[in-house]
Amino acid sequence: MTSSAMTNVDTLIDPPGHIRAMRRAAETAADAAAPLVDLYRPYVDGLQNLPRDGRFLLVGNHSQAGVEGFLIPYMVRREIGHLVRPLTDRGFGKMPFPVADLMAAFGATVGAPESARELMRHNQPILVFPGGGREIAKFKGEQNTLRWEGRAGFARLSVENDYPIVPAALIGGDDVYTSLTRRDGLWGRLSQGLAERLGGKPDMAMPLLRGIGPTLIPRPQRMYLRFAPPIDTTKPAGIDEQDWVATIRDETKKTLERTLDELLAIRAEDPYRELNPLAWHRATQPA
Template sequence: MTSARHTTEIMNHPARVEALRGPVNVLTRAIEPLIDLYRPYVDGLENLPRDGRFLLVGNHTQSSVEGPLIPHYVRREIGTRVRPLTERMMANFPRPVGDLLAAYGAVVGSREGTREMMRHNETILVFPGGGREISKFKGEEYTLQWQGRSGFALLCVENDYPIVPVALVGGDDVYSNLLSRGNPLANLTMSLSEKIFGRGDMTPAILHGIGPTLIPRPQRMYLRFAEPIDTTKPAAVSTEKWIATVKDRTQRSLEAAISELLQLRRDDPYRELNPLAWRNALEPGSPAPTSA
């Protein structure tokens, strides 16, 4: 459970963390030209509520590039800092690492902490699948691994907080897992994960990039911010049913956005960052190239 002290520090960082916010902001702005260089496909920015009071719900990929990419575009579009919710293990990180993440805006995911940020109308980012969505097995690319998690929906209903689903495609193709679920070696890694980390759902993946190496495959990233989901409960609907409805609507919206981005990427000649196809890169609002 989150301590009262930790909940207070979410909005009032210790002096050592505040001292790092300036350098972290400089660093994040310094990498903007590098992000632009790879020309990510980004659409739906007009769906972001201008007041910054909303919860972003995204899908995790094996590359985890969505972690910095989503806050980057939200900050650029509406000027607000995004507060990503992280796994509880962040609380055990060595102070320099933990302080840097806190200065960036990251917060250990908890209901108490999220409620505190919602009281202050923060822009929050959550990946309901958590770590299990990062370490996917072969054939599970771009699938949501929520395992019934609906805490984000409960908190949004409690606080009338809008939800903006945000999908990323590209991150699960930088690396591939050699193992399929049910493979004996996969079962062994799950058993080891359970013994070492206390959870078998965050399985260390056996990855490869280009060929058998760990050199990442060049992949263009495709990001879509879907239409906001109103979480205000109708008077005639029970709270439990409405929470389930909000969770289901969010999941269906996110899955639809992922599917649409996969289709867009299929016809994009720049999908593997081929410099020769730079001028023909698919852009929002332009017709998709005709397949040969």
């Protein structure tokens, strides 16, 4: 039996009692984890760019580690006190109890236009990854890049609702594993064919990976997160809406790519980039 906790628009703002109780428990656990997060010392910059009223759309990049799904909402709530609402793949809404309810407790909802519009109507901070699942599995040479494949739904909804966009770039998650194969190589083609047969999505192919040595144990990596200044999506008079949507999409993508490059440069000079305990006190910090 599946749960409607992530799919029912009517319960997005006012969830059932058990979801509210799970949410309070999750927030208590997150608050208790603050000393551990501080000890780990992720590099976090641009918190001053977060609108204090919580009315904004975070647009981020997926990584192989998946840590962005935790770190971005955690830092936003810690800074401005608002629960971030991640938009997830429709498949997560079909997961059995209690998985879907647990994800709903953390604020997640299925990424449908009607859900996003309802959240925007209530001025909720929303998190979206336009690359979706295809951006998680990185083949050789694809690390720290965006794979949006022309997606512009987030820009269209932002323009329709005059919702500011805050690009949120994360570096480090793609370096916990090394990709051994290229997408256009033999394994890449075989993997794409298998993915298409099993799920109809060849862009969800999996590369061959290794972590520490020849194992799949992830390599320790510091995470670098930066929130860029908000992008105003209000359409100027006299401009076609579709053209403006494309402009907002392109500006968001360029800003995110530029911010990723900036973080790569910062990481290259950071002695703590691989979480070497001896370099903890010399870890690069935001200016």
